[in-house]
Amino acid sequence: MTAADVLVEVAGVTKSYQKGKETVEVLHGLDLTIPRGDFVALMGPSGSGKTTLLNLLGGLDRPTVGGITVDGQAIHAMSGGSLAKWRSTNVGFVFQFYNLLPVLSAARNVELPLLLTNLNGAQRKQHVATALAVVGLTDRASHYPTELSGGQEQRVAIARAIVSDPTLLLCDEPTGDLDRETATEILQLLQALNRDHGKTVVMVTHDPQAAEYAKRILHLDKGSLLEKAA
Amino acid sequence: MKWLRQVAALTILNIRTLPQRLGSSTVAVVGIGAVVAVFAGVLSMANGFERTVAGTGSDDIAIVLRDGSNTELTSGLSLEHTRLIAGAPGVRRDANDEPIVSAELFVIVELQKKTTASAANAALRGIQANGQALRKRMEIVEGRMFEPGKYEIIVGRGAQHQFVGLELGNSIRFGQTEWTVVGVFADGGSVFESELWCDVRVLQPAYRRGSTFQTVRAQLVDPASLATFEEALESDPRLEVDVFGEREYYAEQAEPVTNFIRFVGYPLAFLMAIGAIFAAINTMYSSVSARSREIATLRALGFGPSPIALATLLEAAVLGVLGGILGGAVAYLGMNARTASTLDMQSFSQVAFNFAVTGELLIDGLLAALAVGLLGGLFPAVRAARVPVAVALRGF
Known part of the structure; x- marks a missing residue:
């Protein structure tokens, strides 16, 4: 694998939290390489550090020790402001509970990340329409989150994650709140984004069936990684 | 952006x-x-x-008080003084070449307030014939002007509104004398509307003030004449007075x-x-x-x-x-x-x-x-x- 093929490089990452007087180490000297175009499922019991790792990859948190490089950029060394800017163009987040803003319509929710770009109103509208078309919700653009089903809400969230065309999609239990059938649709959508749109996907999940949609499965246990091919 | x-x-x-x-x-x-x-x-x-x-005062009217008195109530001027003041330069004169001034007396009378039914002080002002002309906004809104030499009063709108017994035609007793309310006046919302007015020559004996007054109001030729007027009065050895522009006086x-x-x-x-x-x-x-x-x-x-x-x-x-x-x-x-x-x-x-x-x-x-x-x-x-x-x- 050449350097150009590597999207994410995690090197010797340790993450610890201060809990009262105690220091809790969640991740211990983690090494991980994710090639461009990969679809990784991150599994493991509760408290194993899956979400922590995902937050580190997304630049929402910083490693205590070690370095993380995404697309050639050392994000562990970035300041808060430049990290926010980096997030807005390089990463898309999908959350278990969708985290849509209830007062905004689906289209307005999807538009949010574009407010951080130089696109004008018409261009933003265009991008939003494209993103909603990709997730198959063109006809729901003007609906508010409360008027959508869970699966539709998650599709809107995915549209929001891809609207600024990031290379990396980070999904935290994206099907955790959905029934099996809807979950399958969402997983197929993520798979299509990976396969047809070249998105690199890292997905945290509890569900072995969900993990089957990934190209490879990583197991986190007590802060260390074990790999198993899907 | x-x-x-x-x-x-x-x-x-x-x-x-x-x-x-x-x-x-x-x-x-x-x-x-x-x-x-x-x-x-x-x-x-x-x-x-x-x-x-x-807002009561006017720029082209001067008020003269005894030296050291900041208020009408504490001032006192003799008839002689009021004549000297009237004759000073800077005072406008009417068609008959008479100075437009009003020597006035200002006494406190007790009336009952409508709101609290308690006694409160009201101002009863005796004015001379020119007194009305010196308040340009003053107008009789009900009844008529008091007649000189009679125990008649006209009451300000504000006074009538707040005190008992000031309705037109009412008789009201202050001290030893009985007064009749013959008119109600307005004065553009000024302090005067809270006062009762009568002829100063009737008020003097009623309150045993002899021939003394408290203030002189003088119509100036123009606002700029105040300095001339003031200088003339203060340099006159027979007078010990303070001169104020009316507007400045009320602002204070x-x-x-x-x-x-x-x-x-x-x-x-x-x-x-x-x-x-x-x-x-x-x-x-x-x-x-x-x-x-x-x-x-x-x-x-x-x-x-x-x-x-x-x-x-x-x-x-x-x-x-x-x-x-x-x-x-x-x-x-x-x-x-x-x-x-x-x-x-x-x-x-x-x-x-x-x-x-x-x-x-x-x-x-x-x-x-x-x-x-x-x-x-x-x-x-x-x-x-x-x-x-x-x-x-x-x-x-």
Whole structure:
């Protein structure tokens, strides 16, 4: 694998939290390489550090020790402001509970990340329409989150994650709140984004069936990684 | 540009979610509104009093008092003095070459207030024939002018409004004499409207003042003649008098009362403002904690901490302005033009005035409300910027 093929490089990452007087180490000297175009499922019991790792990859948190490089950029060394800017163009987040803003319509929710770009109103509208078309919700653009089903809400969230065309999609239990059938649709959508749109996907999940949609499965246990091919 | 767009988008978001926090937002708005209502209310009293008293004077009329007397009540002038004053240069003369002056006597009488049924002081002023001409806005609105030499009085609109027994045709007893109310007059809302007027030559014997007066009002040729007039009187060895422009005189008269009202009003409004700031802080903290997952989501999407802080501050500012509008409206609808009266500390008599909630006062109130809102939003804004993204994203 050449350097150009590597999207994410995690090197010797340790993450610890201060809990009262105690220091809790969640991740211990983690090494991980994710090639461009990969679809990784991150599994493991509760408290194993899956979400922590995902937050580190997304630049929402910083490693205590070690370095993380995404697309050639050392994000562990970035300041808060430049990290926010980096997030807005390089990463898309999908959350278990969708985290849509209830007062905004689906289209307005999807538009949010574009407010951080130089696109004008018409261009933003265009991008939003494209993103909603990709997730198959063109006809729901003007609906508010409360008027959508869970699966539709998650599709809107995915549209929001891809609207600024990031290379990396980070999904935290994206099907955790959905029934099996809807979950399958969402997983197929993520798979299509990976396969047809070249998105690199890292997905945290509890569900072995969900993990089957990934190209490879990583197991986190007590802060260390074990790999198993899907 | 991008930064401003972030701030604008986030502020609109915050404001659109306001209805979800109706309870606590209302507390802040009402708290701030109360501050503004009290602030505007108290100051409208000071303003109204000032407008009435200070607005009484005219630039081309001089008032002459005995040297060292700041008020009409403590002054005293002999007939001889009043003649010397009338003859001084700078005084306008009428068609018959007579100076337009009015030597006046000012006594305090006791009347019953309509509102409290308690006794209060009223001013009874004896004027000369020119007295009416010296108040250009003065007009009889009911009845007629008193006839010289008779125990007749005309009463100001404000006096009639606040005291018992001043209806047209009524007889009223002051000391040993019985007076008849023959007219009601208006004077553009000035202090004079709170007075009762009669012929000075009748008032002098009734109050055993012999031939003395208290003040002379003189019509000047023009406002600039005041200096000539003043110089002439002060350089005359036979006279020991102080000369004031009428406007300046009344402006000074208003000061003690308006200062007192403001002295009480400002600290009161200030204390209430501190309370309102805490209400706003509380409201904004709960707003931030209610939105912490939303804030974390926006942060994850790449929104910066400073636009999020500023949007929180602007939300507080909006609550402040809403409170300001509410308080201003309450003050305006509830108090503006409402009539009250108070004891003028200079003349020891009741002066009726209208509360004046002026545009300037409303703007001051609005600015104060904005300040309260911004101060209340400051710490919550910092907290909003510091929401721990990774934790708050999960929203529990």
